[in-house]
Amino acid sequence: MDIHIIPCLKDNYAYIVENKKTKNACVIDPSESAPIKDFLNKNKLNLKFILxxxxxxxHVGGNLELKKEFNSKILGFEKDKERIPGIDIVLKNRQIWNFENSDVLIEHVPGHTSGHIFYYFKNEEAxxxxxxxxxxxxxxLFEGSYLEMVNSLKKIKSLPSKTKIFCGHEYTMSNLKFCIEIDKNNAELKKKYNQISNNIKNKLPSVPSDLSDEMNLNIFLKFDDYKFKKQLGFQDLNEVDFFKKIRDLKDNF
Ligand SMILES: [Zn+2]
Incomplete structure (x- = not known):
């Protein structure tokens, strides 16, 4: 299956997953309907599901219009069933859902919101x-504790390292600036910054990123890296306190 990146609103990304043989598709997080509709119509795709x-x-702004136009079914987590417009299929933690014969693992990852989930497409490693x-x-963290967010990030870290990460926003340049501010002498971070700033200049998205790069360079994932914590003088902080420190620094960056 192909994954298409659809820029929406100011800096959001929606994603269309297409089965090239059947022309069936699903969309993840349609912020608005127009760019999704355009893509589907241009490529003559049937939008079966909205995730x-x-x-x-x-993330849900396009749900109802797309559902009406394409007669799609809307999926979301059970805890969000009162908050996701037009929801038809209520998902549970660790459920395996199936799209066009591809298994999709659902994991509950509270922190940003209490009902947040991620979707892992096994065959696509996405x-x-x-x-x-x-x-x-x-x-x-709008609705969750630092502990919940650390546990949620651990679930993502436990996916295969070649997993491609398709996230909800184009925030990569500002994130990398912050990582460099904290992890000052990391040459790989600077290399990544130069590479991605070229993409952005050429109006190319920075997504997807590789989970292996995230594990290696994303300072929000380094709460269990003693050497890194020591380098910053934070070796006495436990995982959650270290994460809190980094999150608070970023909130004031
Ligand atoms: Zn959000």
């Missing part, structure tokens, strides 16, 4: 992480 990672308006893990960053 939401969480209830925020910039995870749609919404506003939980960003490329070289992570989402703000």
């Amino acid at each position: 939401n990672t969480h209830h925020h308006a910039d 995870a749609f992480t919404g506003d939980t893990l960003f490329s070289f960053g992570c989402g703000r």
Whole structure:
């Protein structure tokens, strides 16, 4: 199956997963309907399902119009069933859902919101992480504790390292600036910054990123890296306190 990146609103991404043989498709987090509709019509795709990672308006804004136009079914987590517009299929934690003979693992990842989930397409080795893990960053905590977010990020870290991360926003440049500010002498981070700033200049998205790069460079995932914590003088902080420190620094960056 092919995965198409659809820029929406100011800096959101929706994603269309297409079965090239059947022309059936699903969309993840349609912030708005127009760019999704355009793509589907241009490519003559049938939108069977609308998948939401969480209830925020910039992730569900296109739900109802798309459902009406394409007669699609809307999926979301059970905890969000009152908050996701037009929801038809209520998902449970660790459920395996199936799309066009491809298994999709659902994992509950609270922190950004209490009902946030990610979708992991096994055959495609692709995870749609919404506003939980960003490329070289992570989402703000609106409804969850630091402990919940650390546990949620651990679930993403436990996916195969070659997993491609498709996140909800183009925040990569600002995230990398922050990573470099904290992890000052990391040459790989600077290389990544130059590479991605070229993409952005050429109006190319920075997504998807590789989970292996995230594990290696994303400072929000380094709460269990003693050497890194020591380098910053934070070796006495436990995983959650270290994560809190980094998250708070970013919130004031
Ligand atoms: Zn959000």
